[in-house]
Amino acid sequence: MKNLIFSRYYVPFVCLSLFFSGCNNIEKDWKNAKETNSISVYQSFIKNHSSSVYKEKAQNAIDSIELASILKAPNVDSLKIFIKNHSASIYKNKATNIIDSLELIFILKFHNPDSLNLFIKTHSNSLFLTNSKSAIDSVDWNIAVYSRDTVALRNYINKYPNSNKKQQAENLILNIKFPPVTISNANSLCIGSKGKGVIYGDLQFKMNGAGPMEAEGKGPNKVYIWRDFLKDELPMAKKQGLHVGAAYLKTNNDKFKFIRDVDLTKSDKQLCAEFGIKIK
Numbered sequence: 001m002k003n004l005i006f007s008r009y010y011v012p013f014v015c016l017s018l019f020f021s022g023c024n025n026i027e028k029d030w031k032n033a034k035e036t037n038s039i040s041v042y043q044s045f046i047k048n049h050s051s052s053v054y055k056e057k058a059q060n061a062i063d064s065i066e067l068a069s070i071l072k073a074p075n076v077d078s079l080k081i082f083i084k085n086h087s088a089s090i091y092k093n094k095a096t097n098i099i100d101s102l103e104l105i106f107i108l109k110f111h112n113p114d115s116l117n118l119f120i121k122t123h124s125n126s127l128f129l130t131n132s133k134s135a136i137d138s139v140d141w142n143i144a145v146y147s148r149d150t151v152a153l154r155n156y157i158n159k160y161p162n163s164n165k166k167q168q169a170e171n172l173i174l175n176i177k178f179p180p181v182t183i184s185n186a187n188s189l190c191i192g193s194k195g196k197g198v199i200y201g202d203l204q205f206k207m208n209g210a211g212p213m214e215a216e217g218k219g220p221n222k223v224y225i226w227r228d229f230l231k232d233e234l235p236m237a238k239k240q241g242l243h244v245g246a247a248y249l250k251t252n253n254d255k256f257k258f259i260r261d262v263d264l265t266k267s268d269k270q271l272c273a274e275f276g277i278k279i280k
Helices: 002-036 039-048 055-070 076-085 092-108 113-122 129-147 150-159 166-177 231-240 268-274
Strands: 188-193 196-201 203-207 213-217 222-226 246-250 256-261
Touching: 002 039, 002 055, 039 055, 055 076, 055 092, 076 092, 129 150, 129 166, 150 166, 166 256, 188 213, 188 268, 196 213, 196 268, 213 222
Parallel strands: 188 222
Antiparallel strands: 188 196, 203 213, 222 246, 246 256
């Protein structure tokens, strides 16, 4: 009877002991794997504890080590092999992004719009899609600028209507059509804004019919700058090839020759100083 009672309690006790002993071994092996941090030890852990809650973490650690090894000397072929062999890895997207980055860097070395367009077409979900589109914009911009061709610049504007270089392209077109001149100092400077002009420097006066006398710039170097154009001034500006934020030399036949772009954030006094005109 005593033996029966003993065996009744002994068997569950042995099972519990074995269970806790097994748990201790798993924890011990997992701790050893993390401290060693090598592929072979993690693989051994997975083989010996295939049902462990740490199996997934062990596999992720293996993937991380392999990817880190590839990235010491990254190349597209090695990364593609990694993705093929670790299709379910949490590091698959990271490897894919690195491939995209390497391919884009290679393409950018040659500044080829066709290759960039192909990259965009074949990498529609790429992290670098925005970068590649910006790169195409940049390549097309350089082609248009260095060609010094109004058609190429107009094509750029039509292709990228929202580009922050649009106004610069418009200005370049005008500069090509109306070549710039160089002057050291101005005799007078007229700065136009809101339909009115303020004249600085040398002045001369004339009668406006039977009305009051009007002032205008004096001397051979009469410079004009417009901060803006009113709606009814735009046809004149377009006809003369004028744009906001540029300095122009007014000729004797009332034509305007482009001098250079100016910074409109500057005050009238600062703009005058650029052309040798002092305001007291």
